[in-house]
Amino acid sequence: MWKCEFAKQLGNVSNNLHVISAFSIVAPILVGAIYFKSLSFALRILFVYVAVTGIFELITGIMFAYGVNNMVLFHTYFYIEFLAISAIFFFSYDSVFWRGIVGVFLVSFLAFSLIDYFYFDAWDPFKANERYAEGLMVIIMCAGYYISLLRRPIHRYLERQPMFWLTSGWLIYFAGTLYLFLFSKELLEMDSFHFWQIHAILNIGLNVIYVVSFVMGRRL
Secondary structure (H helix, E strand, C coil): HHHHHHHHHHHHHHHHHHHHHHCHHHHHHHHHHHHHCCCHHHHHHHHHHHHHHHHHHHHHHHHHHHCCCCCHHHHHHHHHHHHHHHHHHHHHCCCCHHHHHHHHHHHHHHHHHHHHHCCCCCCCCCCCHHHHHHHHHHHHHHHHHHHHHHCCCCCHHHHHHHHHHHHHHHHHHHCCCCCHCCHHHHHHHHHEEEEEEEEEEHHHHHHHHHHHHHHHHCCC
């Protein structure tokens, strides 16, 4: 009996985390809107991306509530996600080499997506291979930003730099979800609440980082 009750409590925690994760996007949208005029071009791209994320969260949440399959929107969203992150890094790098890497990654990701769709994951609703490839590329771009900081230490206080916060947030999120994306098929088949719990916690943390990035990026 106690096992059933414990399982029910775990389920409630998972559901609550999912709801908090979905609604946590509201915070960076509000803060970004307040400081939008004083943000750099890269952070304005971030705001547009965050706003689009909020719209997708709302639409997919409504579709889920009515039992409508929302995987098409999910796949569309992560293409937007990769494009937005790549654009932000492109306009933040001061290195021609790393800007070139971003361009190579964009072309490679689109080519890999087409190959994956036609030859490997055509029937996979989660597109795990593409999510994993996206995670690896974003982690490399994060590493590129850190390398640029080491080679040109122009910032005295890194904790005041919005891109430092943003890069750290993406590194934690994508490194933390890389394992989940790699084994997403197995985890989804098991209906493991741990998958959604970990992802929800990381997503909440990332939205907090977005808020900090907007606050640090405002020009007073």
